[in-house]
Amino acid sequence: MFSVQPITDEILRTRDHFLLFIQTPFCGTCQLARTFLNQIENTLNRDFFYDMNGSLYPDFLQKNKIRSVPCLLMYVNGHIEKEIYVFHSTANILSEITDFDLQLFEI
Numbered sequence: 031m032f033s034v035q036p037i038t039d040e041i042l043r044t045r046d047h048f049l050l051f052i053q054t055p056f057c058g059t060c061q062l063a064r065t066f067l068n069q070i071e072n073t074l075n076r077d078f079f080y081d082m083n084g085s086l087y088p089d090f091l092q093k094n095k096i097r098s099v100p101c102l103l104m105y106v107n108g109h110i111e112k113e114i115y116v117f118h119s120t121a122n123i124l125s126e127i128t129d130f131d132l133q134l135f136e137i
Contacts, residue, residue: 034067035137037080042090043106046108047134048129052082052091063117070124072128077137078127106130 034051041048053060067079074088084091084099094103094110102114104127114126127135 033077034064034079034081035077037082041080046105048105048137049079049135050082050103050105051079052084052087052096052103053099054084057099059117060100063102066117066120066123067102069120070127073120074132076132078135080137088126096118102126104130104135105132 032128037050051064053064064081071079073078074094079102081089084096084101090096096113098115100115100117102117102123103110104112104114112126114123
C-alpha cells in the first residue's frame with residue numbers, strides 16, 4: 031500500500047520536480063484530501079506525493095504565499111507550476127496532475 035511520504039529539507043533543496051501536499055494535522059478537509067492522494071497512488075501503484083505539515087514550515091508557507099490548507103503544489107523545474115486548493119474528488123485531482131508527465135514526480 032502506498033502512502034504520502036514526508037518531505038525533508040533536503041528534498042526541498044535538491045529536487046526540481048515533485049508534488050507537495052501541504053496540510054495540518056487537525057484539519058478534517060486535509061484528511062479527506064489525503065485519502066484522495068492515497069487512492070491515486072494505490073491506483074497507479076506508485077508513490078508521487080510528499081507531505082508537509084504546514085505548522086512546522088511557517089517560513090515556507092509565507093515565502094510561497096500559501097493561502098490555505100489543504101494545498102497541493104506542483105514543482106516543475108524548481109518552480110511552482112500549479113497550486114491546487116480545492117479537492118473535489120480523486121478523479122479531479124488526477125486530471126489536474128496528468129497535464130504533466132507523471133514520471134517526473136515519481137518518488
